[in-house]
Amino acid sequence: MxxxxxxxxxxxxxxxxxxxxxxxxxxxxxxxxxxxxxxxxxxxxxxxxxxxxxxxxxxxxxxxxxxxxxxxxxxxxxxxxxxxxxxxxxxxxxxxxxxxxxxxSSDQHPFFEESRQSRDNPKADWYVWADPKHDGSAPNNWQAIFGGIAWEWEPRRRQYYFHNFLKEQPDFNFHNPEVQDWLLSTMRFxxxxxxxxxxxxxxxxxxxxxxxxxxxxxxxxxxxxxxxxxxxxxxxxxxxxxxxxxxxxxxxxxxxxxxxxxxxxxxxxxxxxxxxxxxxxxxxxxxxxxxxxxxxxxxxxxxxxxxxxxxxxxxxxxxxxxxxxxxxxxxxxxxxxxxxxxxxxxxxxxxxxxxxxxxxxxxxxxxxxxxxxxxxxxxxxxxxxxxxxxxxxxxxxxxxxxxxxxxxxxxxxxxxxxxxxxxxxxxxxxxxxxxxxxxxxxxxxxxxxKLRRETPDLREGRTMFAETDEPVLAFHRGDKTVCAFNLSATPQQIEIDGIEETLFALDAEVADGKVWLGANGALIARLG
CATH class of the missing domain: 3.20.20.80 (Glycosidases)
Incomplete structure (x- = not known):
């Protein structure tokens, strides 16, 4: 490459x-x-x-x-x-x-600590804030990955903030271009x-x-x-x-x-x-x-x-x-x-x-x-x-x-x-x-x-899958490399013609156009 x-x-x-x-x-x-x-x-x-x-x-x-x-x-x-x-x-x-x-970010990030203070500070729109429903409940039904609703009440703003994860991880408001530009600047750092x-x-x-x-x-x-x-x-x-x-x-x-x-x-x-x-x-x-x-x-x-x-x-x-x-x-x-x-x-x-x-x-x-x-x-x-x-x-x-x-x-x-x-x-x-x-x-x-690094087909070659039944996965990589894997503890046998050299084998053998794969066996080979 x-x-x-x-x-x-x-x-x-x-x-x-x-x-x-x-x-x-x-x-x-x-x-x-x-x-x-x-x-x-x-x-x-x-x-x-x-x-x-x-x-x-x-x-x-x-x-x-x-x-x-x-x-x-x-x-x-x-x-x-x-x-x-x-x-x-x-x-x-x-x-x-x-x-x-x-x-x-963390809820201890200075920008969130500022954002949560009021609705009109310089960072007020840097996180996702929303008004409660008329009954005081959360703005919608979004759930947090770590459990519970994805909204946390902030009494100073009388609003909820959104968190996909923990309540200590408030979500940035990417609809604000300033947020995008600032995050890009941290990547530049x-x-x-x-x-x-x-x-x-x-x-x-x-x-x-x-x-x-x-x-x-x-x-x-x-x-x-x-x-x-x-x-x-x-x-x-x-x-x-x-x-x-x-x-x-x-x-x-x-x-x-x-x-x-x-x-x-x-x-x-x-x-x-x-x-x-x-x-x-x-x-x-x-x-x-x-x-x-x-x-x-x-x-x-x-x-x-x-x-x-x-x-x-x-x-x-x-x-x-x-x-x-x-x-x-x-x-x-x-x-x-x-x-x-x-x-x-x-x-x-x-x-x-x-x-x-x-x-x-x-x-x-x-x-x-x-x-x-x-x-x-x-x-x-x-x-x-x-x-x-x-x-x-x-x-x-x-x-x-x-x-x-x-x-x-x-x-x-x-x-x-x-x-x-x-x-x-x-x-x-x-x-x-x-x-x-x-x-x-x-x-x-x-x-x-080492084999992947030294074999261009394994880094760059396109994949063409062979028609095999479970539990065997087999495919060609590029023009000259073939790979076969037995995803079970029961030996399997498949046909692959033209193998010239075995590059890597795990309990695998090649003979007369047939590949024998032992329990969880694998073969990577070069075609002639």
Whole structure:
């Protein structure tokens, strides 16, 4: 790929800063710790890192409630620490991407503290305010993702403000051009500091319906199947507004002022996410986008085939970014545990993901085959888990500290008890138990990243799916590469002619035009 298109087909490694490495022994990961461990990511073979939020925050939602968009939270260090981390990453050949939480701020942000004082101050229209109904109730039926209605009463204004998430996370009013310009200026601050791109949190949440119309009931549910009231609505007015497109184009124009920068947007939507991904990555908008379609419990060949096929049908000039785990969902090795041996499923998932057309996000610990941590209620910090326990145990289970040395205190994360516990099943998968061990999950990831980097078809080649029955997924990438995967613990056999060389195999054999795939087997091969 050209230097400007480094992101196309790239592998981006997501770091959850609180949980990567504790550099000052206070129990919380930080920038100095990340800098210390960057060689691990470079040796893995990733192209870039993405850091979840590190900005100043009261941490009501672990940094996704920002109170200062142009400074580092003391928990993680200083701007000087950030600059040193960027310099080290670039020295190692890693691009640096950071999370931008633009849809909402913290309620402790100075602009919101001013906005809530009255209806006529300079920031009065910077957030979404609305009068109550005549009976004093909320302006409409919009629900908050973390529970309850999405409106909070402010007695000083005698109005409600809108929050898609916690009440401590008021939504910006993107219908105000001043808000848009100011948010773009905060992005410019980090671009001038040398970041190579942004991961845009909840990129389809920016605008709301000006008329505040009620969201209808979700036509797919009977009202009894959802754990959260939010999931019982079809969010056609509280988000996904057409106005969003204009702001995405403004962001892209800003990015194009700089060399070799990129935008990847998180599409938080359950109804038509692939369509939104396609729309948002068309023309001069986002470079790439991802949704939660591969972050679910679904594990069938048809499911994975449909996501990729549908995206490129809807947006032939767009670009996806695929992930199987991140900081918001249970780890995929645990989600898909019923489909085979833990290590085998982990390696199979890696082979599938790193063969897909698009860019790729890996979540820290994924390269170790890390599993979801089983936490007690008293150990939780995540408001989602606290509010919906035990049906939804929240996101802490995938956010526990990275494990480096099995027998070291806290598995090498730091010298004091960490903010979330390191438990024995997770410590057993530490880096030092897998480093240099042939066939380990870690070495399998390294081999696959090396293969992807050295095989143009796997980074740039278009996808053509083979007609296979469950549980086999098979496709060609470009002119010369073929990939086949057995999504079950039962051996399978398919026919593929013309294989000249096996590039990668997991319990797979080729003979006489036939490919035998063992339990959770995988094959990547070159055609003659």
């Amino acid at each position: 050209s230097k400007a298109n480094w992101w196309k087909g790239a592998v981006i490694y997501q770091i959850y800063p609180r949980s990567y490495q504790d550099g000052n022994d206070d129990g919380i990961g930080d920038l100095k710790g990340i800098t210390e461990r960057l060689p691990h990511i470079a040796e893995l073979g990733a192209d870039a890192i993405w850091l979840s939020p590190i900005f100043t925050s009261p941490m009501a939602d672990m940094g996704y409630d920002v109170s200062n968009y142009t400074d580092i939270d003391p928990t993680f260090g200083t701007l000087a620490d950030f600059d040193a981390m960027v310099a080290r990453a670039h020295e190692l050949g890693l691009k640096v991407m950071i999370d931008q939480v633009l849809s909402h 980090w671009l001038d500091r040398g970041v190579d791109g942004f991961r845009l949190d909840t990129v389809n949440f920016y605008f709301h319906d000006k008329h505040l119309r009620d969201d209808p009931a979700d036509f797919r549910l009977d009202g009894t199947q959802a754990i959260k009231p939010y999931e019982m609505q079809y969010h056609i007015f509280s988000k996904n507004q057409p106005d969003n497109i204009g702001f995405l184009e403004k962001m892209r124009k800003l990015m194009d002022e700089y060399d070799d920068r990129t935008l990847v947007g998180e599409v938080g939507e359950s109804h038509h996410p692939i369509e939104i991904m396609g729309e948002y990555t068309s023309a001069n908008r986002l470079h790439m986008a991802y949704s939660f379609e591969m972050l679910s419990a679904k594990f069938t060949a048809e499911h994975f085939r449909h996501q990729i096929d549908q995206f490129f049908k809807l947006a032939p000039k767009g670009w996806p970014c695929w992930a199987m785990s991140n900081h918001d969902v249970p780890r995929h090795v645990s989600r898909w545990a019923g489909h085979g041996d833990q290590d085998a499923v982990s390696k199979l998932a890696a082979a599938m993901l790193l063969s897909m057309e698009g860019s790729i996000c890996l979540y820290q610990g994924e390269e170790l085959g890390q599993t979801e941590t089983d936490l007690e209620f008293a150990e939780l910090t995540d408001p989602q888990g606290i509010n919906f326990w035990p049906e939804d145990k929240g996101r802490d289970g995938c956010r526990t500290p990275m494990v480096w040395e099995k027998d070291a205190p806290n598995a090498g994360f730091g010298g004091v008890e960490p903010w979330l516990p390191v438990k024995a099943p997770q410590a057993a998968r530490a880096v030092d138990t897998q480093q240099g061990v042939e066939g380990s999950v870690l070495e399998t990831y390294r081999a696959l990243l």
